[in-house]
Amino acid sequence: MRITPLDPWIAERIGIGSLVTRSALETYQVHRLNDTLALAATGSRFYNGRIPQHVNGLDELATLPFTSADDIRKHPLRFVCGSQGRIDRVVTLDTSGTTGRPKRIAFTAADQELTIDFFAVGMATFTRDGDRVAILLPGGTPGSVGDLLATALRRIGATPLLHGPVFDVPASLRRLIDDRIDVAVGIPTHMLAMARYPAPQPSLRELLVSTDHLPDPIRHALEATWGCTVYDHYGMTEMGLGGGVECGAHDGYHMREADMIFEIVDPLTGSLIGDGQMGEVVLTTITRVGMPLIRYRTGDVSRLLPGTCGCGSAVARLHGIDRRLEGLVEIAGTPLAMPELDGVLFAIDGIIGFDATVTTAGTTDRLTVAVTTTGTWEPGRIRSALVADLPQLSLVELRIEQADSGAPVLGKRRIIDRRS
Numbered sequence: 001m002r003i004t005p006l007d008p009w010i011a012e013r014i015g016i017g018s019l020v021t022r023s024a025l026e027t028y029q030v031h032r033l034n035d036t037l038a039l040a041a042t043g044s045r046f047y048n049g050r051i052p053q054h055v056n057g058l059d060e061l062a063t064l065p066f067t068s069a070d071d072i073r074k075h076p077l078r079f080v081c082g083s084q085g086r087i088d089r090v091v092t093l094d095t096s097g098t099t100g101r102p103k104r105i106a107f108t109a110a111d112q113e114l115t116i117d118f119f120a121v122g123m124a125t126f127t128r129d130g131d132r133v134a135i136l137l138p139g140g141t142p143g144s145v146g147d148l149l150a151t152a153l154r155r156i157g158a159t160p161l162l163h164g165p166v167f168d169v170p171a172s173l174r175r176l177i178d179d180r181i182d183v184a185v186g187i188p189t190h191m192l193a194m195a196r197y198p199a200p201q202p203s204l205r206e207l208l209v210s211t212d213h214l215p216d217p218i219r220h221a222l223e224a225t226w227g228c229t230v231y232d233h234y235g236m237t238e239m240g241l242g243g244g245v246e247c248g249a250h251d252g253y254h255m256r257e258a259d260m261i262f263e264i265v266d267p268l269t270g271s272l273i274g275d276g277q278m279g280e281v282v283l284t285t286i287t288r289v290g291m292p293l294i295r296y297r298t299g300d301v302s303r304l305l306p307g308t309c310g311c312g313s314a315v316a317r318l319h320g321i322d323r324r325l326e327g328l329v330e331i332a333g334t335p336l337a338m339p340e341l342d343g344v345l346f347a348i349d350g351i352i353g354f355d356a357t358v359t360t361a362g363t364t365d366r367l368t369v370a371v372t373t374t375g376t377w378e379p380g381r382i383r384s385a386l387v388a389d390l391p392q393l394s395l396v397e398l399r400i401e402q403a404d405s406g407a408p409v410l411g412k413r414r415i416i417d418r419r420s
Contacts, residue, residue, distance in 0.1 A: 004247035006254045007313040009121040013258040020314050026058055029261055032286035033061065040292045043081030046071065051294055061261065061284065062272050067296045069103060072238075076104040079291045087290055088112060089143035091237050105237045108290035112143055115240045118256050119152035122245040126206040126231055127183050129157035134176055136163050136186035137211070145241050149185065158183070166190035169197050176202035183207070188214045189413070193352040195225040196374045204228040208245075210235065212412050213321055215342035234318060238296055239283060244318055249310035252317030259287045262316060263295070264304055267325055275306040278322060299325045327414045329358055331365050332395035338415055341369070344389045348382065350375030355403060357416045365396040365419070370403040377402055 003019070011020050014028035034054050040047040051064055072079065080087065088109040092102045107115075127133060133153050139146015139162045150160035161179050166172045166186065173194050176184065184191070185208045195201065204226045209218075210233040219230045234253045235243040239260065244253030255262055264279040265272055273279040281300045285292045301324070305317040323337040330336070338356070345351050353372040358365060371382060379400040387394045 001248045001311050003312045004245075004254045004309070004315065005121050005124045006245070006247075006256075007315055010258045010315060019312070022314055025257060025314075029257070029286060030055070030058055033058070033261065033284065036284075036286050036288070036292050037294070039081055039289065040294060044079055044292070046075050046078035047292075047294060058261070061295070062263070064295055066270060066282070067293055069297070069299065072103045072105070073101040076106070079293070080106050081289060081292065093237055103237075106291040107143070107240065107288075111240060111288050111290050112148060114259055114287055115242050116148050116152045116155070118240075118242040118259065119149050120155045122233065122242065123149070123153060123158070123183075123208070124156050125245060125247055126208070126229065127153065127156060127158050131158045131182040131205075132161060132180055133158050134161050134163050134179065134181040134184040134186075136166055136172065136184060136190060138165060140164065148241065166194060169193050170199055173197060173199055173202065176204070185210065187211050188218050189353050191222055192218045192346065193374075195222050196350060196352050198374060201225055206231065208233055213323075213339055213342065215339065215346050217343065217347040221346070232320065234321065236298065236300075238293060238298065240285070240288065243283075247309065247311045247313070251310055252305045252319050254309070254313060255316045255318055257316055260285055262304065262318065264302070265297075267301070273303075275304045278303045280325060281318070281321075301325060324412075324414070329415050329417045331358055331367060332392045334392040336367075336390070336392070336415065338413055340390060341386075341415070344385050345369070345371065345382070348385060351382075353403070355413075355416070357418060359418045360420075361397050366399060367393060367396050368399040368401060370401040372403045 007020050011018060014024055016024050037051055038053045041051050041053045055061060086108050087106045089107045089112060091105045135146045135149055137146045138144050139150065146162050150162055153160040163172060163175055177200060181202060181204060183206045184204055188209045191209060205228055207222060207228045208231045214232045222230050231246045233245045235241050242256060244255040247254055261284045263272060263282040265282050267280045278301060281298045281302050283296050283298060284294055301322045303319045305319055308314055309317055323339050328335050328337050341356055345354055350373045351371055352374055355370045357368045360366065382400050383398055
């Protein structure tokens with residue numbers, strides 16, 4: 001197994017000629033962190049007066065205040081460093097919260113170049129010179145994820161074909177076949193909808209999924225149907241779209257440590273948690289200049305994996321995202337998260353998507369699961385599977401409905417809680 005390409009890429013970025021060592025990487029991160037602190041403390045109206053311009057080591061990062069999603073929603077322009085004219089792209093993220101305020105994340109051209117650089121080395125994990133790569137992500141706007149990814153692929157000698165998100169499953173399948181695609185990049189549930197559609201299937205070698213949680217049943221279904229190897233990517237707009245990607249060992253995401261520092265904290269106390277323990281992912285950008293973020297609380301729950309990866313790299317690895325903090329609901333006295341439903345429902349052949357809503361029927365909680373299928377509709381089997389794997393659901397009114405068959409949903413899924 002070859003070492004992840006992120007290792008030599010980070011080694012070059014930090015100025016060493018060999019593979020990454022933790023000591024060399026941390027020395028580099030302290031230097032770049034201090035550059036960022038000085039920039040943010042003097043150039044950002046939000047951080048001015050809140051943070052120091054210098055720390056003596058990474059251990060002092062934990063003494064700095066957090067940045068929250070609400071901070072960005074309330075004060076987006078106060079985060080921008082320098083003139084607004086330096087900003088090349090602003091991404092607006094709609095919120096599902098009650099405030100209705102979107103998040104606006106700003107990037108300079110230099111910030112976007114960093115993302116292209118990361119995308120190129122990340123895709124080199126499994127993409128070969130001359131490969132035809134289908135991008136099934138939004139890409140019609142300059143600076144969008146699909147547009148940046150296409151630029152990155154050209155740099156490593158691949159041919160990008162910007163298909164866009166899957167809104168018409170049969171049409172997307174035909175394009176993958178007609179365009180003789182070697183590698184595809186898409187959203188997990190979109191890929192599953194194609195793989196379980198009763199039609200001729202493409203022959204892919206590699207597949208990268210991104211933008212949402214990848215349940216094991218979806219990974220297994222894609223690999224079985226398409227005969228490909230599935231890789232998972234972790235990122236969010238606040239990270240500059242790219243955060244980490246799996247290597248051939250498939251043992252966590254190798255993180256983008258040349259551009260960011262990652263911490264895991266207790267969601268309640270905010271205190272640091274050791275490697276291997278589950279907590280909230282916190283990121284600090286150390287190379288962004290348009291809108292740097294200091295100790296940004298992502299709301300994602302995961303853990304940093306201890307030790308060296310099976311590929312031989314010492315680059316930090318993040319375990320797959322367990323859940324979103326805001327996506328956890330309590331039902332029948334027990335917490336329930338979307339990944340738990342994913343693990344049960346996507347393991348059933350024919351299911352390609354579902355919506356979950358919690359309401360109250362008198363004094364009893366009601367969970368309504370509206371399922372989209374490509375095969376036989378079997379509500380009894382679905383109900384039995386849910387109760388067998390999630391016994392707390394036997395204590396609620398569980399309703400299984402058939403959803404209207406339509407295009408896969410674009411964006412992250414969550415359990416909708418409509419209880420007052």
